[in-house]
Amino acid sequence: MVRLEQVSLRYGDGPFVLRNLSFSLDPGSFHYVTGASGAGKTSLLRLITLAQRPSAGRVAVLGRDSASLNRHARAETRRRIGMVFQEFRLLDHQSVLDNVMLPMKLIGHTGPQVEHHVRELLSWVGLGDALEALPPTLSGGQQQRVAIARAVISRPNLLLADEPTGNVDDRIAARLLYLFEELNRLGTTVLIATHNEHLIEQFKHPVIRLGEAPGRRAPAPAPPAADRPEGRREA
Amino acid sequence: MLFARPDIPLDQDASVRFMPWLIAFMVFLATLALTSLLVVESLVERWDRGLRAELTVQIPPPDGAAPPDVLQGLRQQRLDKVLNVLAATPGVLEAQELSQEAVGQLVEPWLGSNRAEVQAFLPNLLAVRIDPAETLDLPALQLALDRAVGGTQVDDHKRWLGALIRLARSVELGALVVLGLVAMAGAATVIFVTGASLAIHHPVIELLHLMGAEDRYIARQFQDHALRFSLRGGILGFAAAVGVIAIFAYLGEQVESAVIPRIELGMFDWAIVASVLLATCLLAMVTARCTVTRTLGTLQ
Ligand SMILES: Nc1ncnc2c1ncn2[C@@H]1O[C@H](COP(=O)(O)OP(=O)(O)OP(=O)(O)O)[C@@H](O)[C@H]1O
Ligand SMILES: [Mg+2]
Numbered sequence: 001m002v003r004l005e006q007v008s009l010r011y012g013d014g015p016f017v018l019r020n021l022s023f024s025l026d027p028g029s030f031h032y033v034t035g036a037s038g039a040g041k042t043s044l045l046r047l048i049t050l051a052q053r054p055s056a057g058r059v060a061v062l063g064r065d066s067a068s069l070n071r072h073a074r075a076e077t078r079r080r081i082g083m084v085f086q087e088f089r090l091l092d093h094q095s096v097l098d099n100v101m102l103p104m105k106l107i108g109h110t111g112p113q114v115e116h117h118v119r120e121l122l123s124w125v126g127l128g129d130a131l132e133a134l135p136p137t138l139s140g141g142q143q144q145r146v147a148i149a150r151a152v153i154s155r156p157n158l159l160l161a162d163e164p165t166g167n168v169d170d171r172i173a174a175r176l177l178y179l180f181e182e183l184n185r186l187g188t189t190v191l192i193a194t195h196n197e198h199l200i201e202q203f204k205h206p207v208i209r210l211g212e213a214p215g216r217r218a219p220a221p222a223p224p225a226a227d228r229p230e231g232r233r234e235a
Numbered sequence: 236m237l238f239a240r241p242d243i244p245l246d247q248d249a250s251v252r253f254m255p256w257l258i259a260f261m262v263f264l265a266t267l268a269l270t271s272l273l274v275v276e277s278l279v280e281r282w283d284r285g286l287r288a289e290l291t292v293q294i295p296p297p298d299g300a301a302p303p304d305v306l307q308g309l310r311q312q313r314l315d316k317v318l319n320v321l322a323a324t325p326g327v328l329e330a331q332e333l334s335q336e337a338v339g340q341l342v343e344p345w346l347g348s349n350r351a352e353v354q355a356f357l358p359n360l361l362a363v364r365i366d367p368a369e370t371l372d373l374p375a376l377q378l379a380l381d382r383a384v385g386g387t388q389v390d391d392h393k394r395w396l397g398a399l400i401r402l403a404r405s406v407e408l409g410a411l412v413v414l415g416l417v418a419m420a421g422a423a424t425v426i427f428v429t430g431a432s433l434a435i436h437h438p439v440i441e442l443l444h445l446m447g448a449e450d451r452y453i454a455r456q457f458q459d460h461a462l463r464f465s466l467r468g469g470i471l472g473f474a475a476a477v478g479v480i481a482i483f484a485y486l487g488e489q490v491e492s493a494v495i496p497r498i499e500l501g502m503f504d505w506a507i508v509a510s511v512l513l514a515t516c517l518l519a520m521v522t523a524r525c526t527v528t529r530t531l532g533t534l535q
Contacts (some may be wrong), residue, residue, distance in 0.1 A: 051445055071532075072449065079447030089442050093244040106448050137525060 001027045001158060001189040002048055007057035009043055017043045021057070021206055027157075030181070030190045030200055032200055035210030040191035042086055044210070045160045048191070049083055050074050062157060077195045082151035084161035084190075085173050088143045090135040097131045103154040121149050123177070126172065140167040148176060152183050152192065161182060165199060177203045242443060243453070245460040250428040258468025258515060259278075259475070265417045266428060266476035266511045272410035273504045276382040279403045282396060283387035292317060292330070295386040314359055316383040321361070324376055327484040331527075333360040384500045422514065424523045429457055454527040458520045465519035469512045 003024040010016045017040040025031055033041050046052040046060050050066050059066040062077050069077060082103070090099050100118045122131060125145040128211060137144050145166045151159060159180065165173035177199065184190045194200070200207060245251070294317055297309040314332065321330045333341075340355050365371055373391060380387040433440065443453055500508070 028284075050443060075444070075447045075449045077447070078445060081447070083445065089445075091242060091244075091439065093247065094242065103446060105242075106443075106446055106452065120324075 001025045001029070001062065002191070003058075003060040004047070004054075005058045005060075007047065007054045007059060009040070009047065009052065010055050016055075018047075018054075018210070020157055021210075025158075025189055028207040030182070030184045031192070031208055033191060033193045033208040033210065034195050034197075034200065035101075036195070039155045039210040041210060042162055043120070045083070045103060045162050045193055048158075048160060049078060055092075079103070079154075080157045080167040082154065082156035082159045084144075084147050084164045086166070086193075088135075090143060090146055090150075092134060092136050093218055095132045095134060096127060096138070099135065099146055100149045100153050103150060103156075107154055110155075118149075118153060121153055125149050125176070135203055141169070141172065142226040144168060145172070145176070148179070150187075152179065155183070155186065157190060157191045158185055159188050161190070163194055164192060165194065165196055169196075174202070175200060239455045241459065243439050243456050244455065245432060246463075248428075248432050250432065251464060252463040254424070254428060255468035255471065258421065258465050258519070259472035261417045261421045262469045262472030263476045263479075264472075264509060265414055265472055265515070266508060267479065268410040268413040268417070268502070269511055270476070270480050270508055271386070272407050272414075273507065275403045275406050275410075275499055276498065277504070279400055287390070288365060288367045290365055291390045291392070292321070292363055292380065293382055293390065294359040294361070295390045296356060296358055310359060313326040313384045314361075317361065317380060317387060320376075320379050320383045321363060324379070326366050326371040327363055328366055331362045331364075333362060335359075341443065414500070418514075418518060422518060425461060425519050425522040426526050429461070429523045430530065432460075432532050433514040433527065440450070450531040451527055453531065454524045456489065457527045458524040461519040461523035462516055465533050466512075466514045469515045473509075473512050 005022050007018060007021045008016055009018040021044070023029075026099065033044060035041055043052065047054055047066075048061055050061065053066070060107060062080055064073065064077060066074075083116075091102070094102075097115070097118060101110070101115065104114050104118070119131060121129075125148065127142060127145055127149070130138060130142060135146060138146070144164065148161065148164055151161065161180070164180075165176055168176065172202060173196070180190050180192065181203065294310075296311050296427050297306055297313065303311070318330055335357065338360050341360075373389060377389045380389060440453055
């Protein structure tokens with residue numbers, strides 16, 4: 001589903017954010033990726049969404065080598081990935097409903113049936129009465145749930161969530177994790193970046209740990225930063 | 236739904252405020268230019284059609300002083316000779332003498348209305364209807380007529396018609412140039428506005444790309460946006476132009492003149508004029524679309 005081989009990443013001439021990272025996520029697996037702030041969690045997800053090219057190594061997503069994808073194939077691949085951005089990235093001028101409809105529009109599925117489905121999902125994440133609200137009028141936690149709804153609505157093959165519970169209380173966080181697990185049960189491969197150890201304790205899944213902040217990283221060629229190379233199969 | 240709710244908030248751009256007015260102005264100009272082109276064209280065609288089927292034969296008055304009744308007899312003789320020649324010419328359908336009254340009226344603006352004095356100098360004029368299907372040998376006819384009555388002239392109006400048609404053609408050319416310039420200016424404006432808009436909305440476009448939107452999905456939104464503002468502006472400009480044309484047409488009706496062009500357009504011509512609106516919208520849409528696709532295509 002996702003495979004990284006000896007992947008290194010640095011921005012420009014800056015320090016290496018990721019160094020010789022190798023792991024793979026099997027179809028239907030559920031992983032966390034953790035690490036201190038600045039450890040490169042978001043950068044790793046950007047590699048997988050093909051938003052960033054690795055400085056070295058190979059990244060394969062949904063069975064295709066990222067370097068070989070042309071513009072069209074990359075778009076096609078991305079439509080099969082659900083992404084929850086750390087900073088949400090909602091369309092501020094569109095209602096919550098329209099925001100969540102967007103991935104469906106991109107895959108060409110619209111209509112009353114789909115809209116019904118969207119409403120259901122939104123009530124499930126507790127936004128049933130905010131359907132017509134504009135994102136800037138919502139709280140951080142509410143916006144986060146819109147972002148999550150948007151990422152899962154199209155039942156992607158791969159779900160990437162960057163700190164998806166950073167702005168909600170534990171009860172809602174648990175509810176969102178149930179949502180991810182439900183999606184995972186239906187076949188979606190899940191990768192969640194978080195530093196919420198509490199959550200990792202509560203919902204047990206394999207963890208990929210990224211090294212300490214790059215500034216303090218030893219100059220010696222470090223071993224692969226993931227503590228679980230060749231991602232484990234789910235229990 | 237004619238327009239899907241756009242993902243890119245293009246209707247918040249500053250261009251939304253001025254683009255319709257700019258388009259309105261351009262459509263106004265283009266519509267007037269095209270209408271004048273069509274009016275002139277139909278005028279040329281009418282002249283041509285009318286005059287191709289007609290010749291004027293001018294028989295000079297007999298020389299010398301003689302009592303009026305003798306002169307009158309001479310005129311009649313000469314007239315008959317000419318009529319005989321014409322009757323023997325293939326392609327001539329009918330020759331009709333313009334009465335001396337009528338000829339007098341024709342020259343009245345220049346020579347005054349003192350008929351008796353002037354009459355002696357007036358030529359006899361024949362209006363000759365010819366079969367436009369047959370090619371008349373004009374030089375041969377001229378020769379034959381001159382032989383019958385010295386000094387007789389055939390005029391097929393080509394000379395002054397030629398000048399008029401040249402004038403008309405230059406008016407048409409001017410209209411075409413205006414049309415071309417307006418189209419170019421319009422396209423350039425759309426390219427500029429679309430480029431600016433792409434820069435303003437870069438974050439949203441980036442997000443759409445990250446979510447797997449194809450370039451054509453994004454281009455479609457710009458295209459719809461272009462359709463919206465060009466339609467709004469186009470209808471305004473078109474209505475204004477039709478109003479102006481109607482005023483000219485009304486003023487033209489008030490003046491009884493064969494020279495001032497009447498605005499007489501058929502259904503087909505109106506369809507062409509209305510196509511300015513269609514062409515404007517198409518041009519704006521295609522330009523916006525191409526600008527977006529080209530710009531996005533250059534992003535690695
Ligand atoms: N676009 C960029 N250009 C330059 N440097 C960047 C860029 N994005 C991230 N970095 C750097 O890469 C490092 C890793 O950033 P990243 O956002 O991946 O960390 P993170 O693990 O997601 O942190 P956090 O937990 O705070 O979200 C940081 O040192 C950051 O400064
Ligand atoms: Mg991050």
